[in-house]
Amino acid sequence: MPLPDAGLIARRAEFVAALRAIVPGEGVISDEAALGAYECDGLTAYRQRPMIVVLPETVDQVSRVLAYCHAHGLKVVPRGAGTSLSGGALPLADGIILGMAKFKAILEVDFDNRCAVVQPGVTNLAVTQAVAHRGFYYAPDPSSQIACSIGGNVAENSGGVHCLKYGMTTNNLLGVELVLIDGTVVRLGGKHLDPAALDLLGVVCGSEGLLGVVTEVTVRILQAPQTQRALLLGFAQVEAAGACVAAVIAAGVIPAGMEMMDRLAIHAAEAFVQVGYPLDVEALLIIELDGAAAEVDHLIAVIETIAAENGAGSVRVSTSEAERQAFWAGRKAAFPAVGRIAADYYCMDGTIPRAALPRVLARMGEMADACGLRIANVFHAGDGNLHPLILYDATLPGELDAAEILGADILKLCVEVGGVLTGEHGVGVEKRDLMEVQFGPADLDQQQRLKCAFDDGGLLNPGKVFPKLCRCAELGRVHVHGGQVRFPELPRF
């Protein structure tokens, strides 16, 4: 992280007083013990106590807090529910945490326009709960949906097991109200489709708190499918499971979810929840279909045929809602299940072209063996999003470091085979230093220039996403000078 500015820290009392004038009462936290609750997010290996925590309740307060920080060069780390798995809300010793937890209102449910307008501190699941009485739901369903906030979902462009068919947050987001670092409030989108100008909503979503603070969110809601059924397919080889996934897509079927687990993950999950997963297989696929009952029945038959052609050794089709839930229970419990067989685990999040899966799994196994660690794999197979869980024991000297090195090597491998560093967890602080593996200098310069358009002082969430802090003045220079023609041989007529 950037080195803390001792000068700023020395002025803490002054900042606290000024912020209290904007957010009265308990909305400004400066007590050391209370600050401790904010020292990390879901990536608990990184911790830092913030200088001050501010919990505003109104848009006007957010605007005035940011304007104050802007005027005084105070750094700001926005925070939703603090469930980030990449350290997106990791505090700064010389900065404030701007917590949006008090923005908890569902402002409007508009069934005629099929959308909901909510404050950013509303949890993902609460949106669905607010519309469920009319049969609607909010489609993106990150596994932390009971706790994670919509504002955080917008910041991270969160996904979930159903995003192959229903899209990520960005595909279900209609509009936001955004407060810029100087306190300016702008509205992007609304209940209508498409922007009138540049699609700033498209870049604000997934910007990890570097561009502004979201104070209101409008999301699309969908009618829940009539029927959901799942298949549980066991394979003797990972390659066969991968081929089955490709064949399903090639047959023109986009399932609601298509998840893969490897042997270690299967055994850990079965030991934990006892749902009857086959234990004599190398890979397990859970394929979920949803829609009209006639459609689901038809597609299950299609997939059963494909599974047989691809050598599935065991095939089960859910015949009741309880059975479907049981198929998912093991997958959903995979992370805590792995937590039972290892002291600690480290969850990675790369995406790869699915065709590379057997190669990547084999290489990961070799890499893990070489450093004496084990990896359990769960995989959003439909969209190629890999979640290797590296098992380690933080009490053993060197194991955390070894796990982190192995994790970085896995992500480099993802990029090497044509994939990316992160499919849904975000870059944050965790993968920041790997960005140069995926992007060249000019690629990162262009991203940082966008940052400069929103926050040229670099006050919003500095130290996240980019391995080097923005130097906006330098980036603004045009690199071609002097009127010389570089390629005179280029035909021009």
Add this chain to the structure above:
Amino acid sequence: MGETWNPKDAAEVQAAVQDAVAQGRALELVGAGSRRGFGRPVTADVVLDLSALCGVVSYQPEELVVTLAPGVRLAELQALLATRRQQLAFEPPDLGPLWGLPAGRGTIGGMVMTGKGGPRRLTAGAPRDHCLGVKGVNGFGEAFAAGGRVVKNVTGFDLPKLVAGSFGTLCAVTELTLKVLPAPDDAATLVLLGLDDAAAIRAMSLALGSPAQAASAAHLPAEIAGASVLAGRIGAGVAATLLRLEGVTPSIAARRAHLAGMLEAAAPQILLDRDETQAVWKQVADVAVFAGDPDRPVWLISVPPAAGARVGARLAEELDGRCFYDWGGGGVWLEAPPAADAHAAHIRGVLAQAVGADGHATLIRAPGPVRSTMSPFQPLAPALAALTERVRAQFDPDRLFNPGRMGA
């Protein structure tokens, strides 16, 4: 017209842009040039013709991605995808004939840059939702890449979404990676007959809020339906509200039965088969009924769907024009008689009364002199306009790319 430069590959595009930067010469970026009628006419020193960058780099049907150069014709890509029974789910319109040009000429680059999805925009998104990766040259003369070649990616800022719909004002695109999806096995359209605009929008809202999963919903008032391919089926003077169902055949049958039952009391119904469905939705996508008189302005007004009739029906009457509704009422297509400002002030005034700032009116067709003297795009609130300009300046500080084309 001035010079035209014809780079053959990404390196030559970069060299050309670097020359333009060095010489301070503004560039008009074009592919086939079929969408020049959209936005404000560009006055530039040099035309940078990207149509020679026209190769498909890779097509991986099982990965649901295609990577290609911007000069590939949309028709060519669609034919390629059809060989694997896949498609661009956002249903790109072919507005060439609307602008008085032949059909089938547009390129992928132009499709992504103008950012318009067709009727399936309502449920499947716009080009921005399917634009996974971009390579281009910015106004600093630097070649950069953004996004990736996989369908799920949150690494870094999502610049491909920003580039999509930017009308070539941010960078010269040299490569695009798009998400592709399976084409539906079958399709049918349930048509409700004789509804007025407001009742039609209520019926579409009911349908779209049901589990029937209509892929698109449009309403053609009588005058429009009578000028469409439906005229032979439904006769003259009958409005048609279209609800399209796509998917596997047994699913369509079940969902059609559900919809038909739900809307039984609303209006008499007929059913269109797959071929009829394809024909009528192609006309809706391409705004075909408004092709023919290039002097008459055509607008696309985006509003919250339930507000559609309050804007469309009122404007059609006040301006003595014609309108129809796509996107469940949220996309109002309006054609009006010629006017010096293409009725911009009137239309945006009505829009503001009806929906405040929650919508925008975009001029899709008008003669060049009209588009030169008004703003084809909805003017933004001052703070947002300033932010947008700062963003643009971080890609193209000297405003070399398509100067003036987009923006107020």
